[in-house]
Amino acid sequence: METMQQLFNQVVIDIAMAALALLAAYAINALHKLTEKAKLETKRLKDEEQRKLLIDALEDIEILTTKTVTEIEQTTAKALREAVKSGVRDRAELEALSKKAFDEIADALKPEAKALIEKHFGNFSKYLTKAIETKVFEVKNGL
Template sequence: MEVIQSMASEFVLTMALGIVALLAAYATYGIKKVTEKVKLQTQLIEENEKRTLLLNALEDVSELTEKVVGSIEQTTARSLRELVSSGKADRTQLEALAKKAASEITTSLQPDVQRVIEENFGSFEKYLSACIESKVLELKTIK
């Protein structure tokens, strides 16, 4: 009888240890899944923040480019373009206006705006130059 009780005790102990090990494995698996889910959600939040920063930066550059190029076009560029086409002025003066616009826009922007655009597009200067060219073309076709 004692042998049967001893074997039954060992069996119950072995089963209990097996169940504890199984529960520990399930807990570890659950913790791993929760950790992966939290990492994914954190990454999505970071991506959404980056996207929002980029869209805000692009909007700031676009709005500022529109105002600066419009102002230069209104005050100087149109008459200078006519002088260049008639041969009374040099084309480099028009190019200098583009540099002036780029300088005004760059100094008006927050440094973070330039950093965000560089992180996403590589070169802020190239992006700004394309924006200026696009705005000039748009203004020329409207008039």
Template sequence: METIQSTVSEAAVTIVLSLIGLLAAYATYGIHKVTQKVKTQTVQIKDDTARQLLSSALEDVEELTVVTVAALEQTTAKQLREFVKDGKVDRAELVALSKQAADEITAAVKPEAQKIIEENFGSFRGYVSKLIEEKVLKLKAISS
């Protein structure tokens, strides 16, 4: 009888220890899943924030470019193009005007916004130059 009780006790201890080990494994798995979910959500929040910052920076630069190009067009560019067409002024004057616009825009945009754009599109100056050309084309199309 004692041997049966001893065997049953050992079996019960073995089963309890096995259950504890199994519960520990499930707990570890659950903790791992929760940790993965939190990491994924953190990355998503960072990506959403970065996307919003980029979008805001692009909108600000575009709006500033429209205003700057329109102002230069109103004051000098239109007449300067006429002079270039008539051969009275060199085309380099128009290129210098475009550089002036890029300088004004670059000076007005905060370094943080420039950095965000550079991280996503490369050269900030290159982006601004292309944006200026696009806005000039639109203004010329409207005025034609």
């Protein structure tokens, strides 16, 4: 009888140990899943923050480009274009206005905005040049 009691106790202990090991495995798995979920959530928040910063940078470029190109068009470019057409002025003067707009906008932008443009669109200078050319077209054509 004592042997049966010992055998029964051993079986109960083995079952309890197996159950404990199974619970530990579930706990470890749950902890792993929670850790992964926390990592994904952190990454998502960082991505959303980067996205918002990028959108803000693009809006800043749009606003600065609109104001700068409109100001140059109203004060200088229109008359200079006419003078170039009539042969009184050199086309290089007109092209210098684009450089002036580029410099004004680039100087006004924060370095962080420039870095975000570089990261997401490649070359900042090319992006800004295209933005200026687009805005000149829009302003000249009343769009």
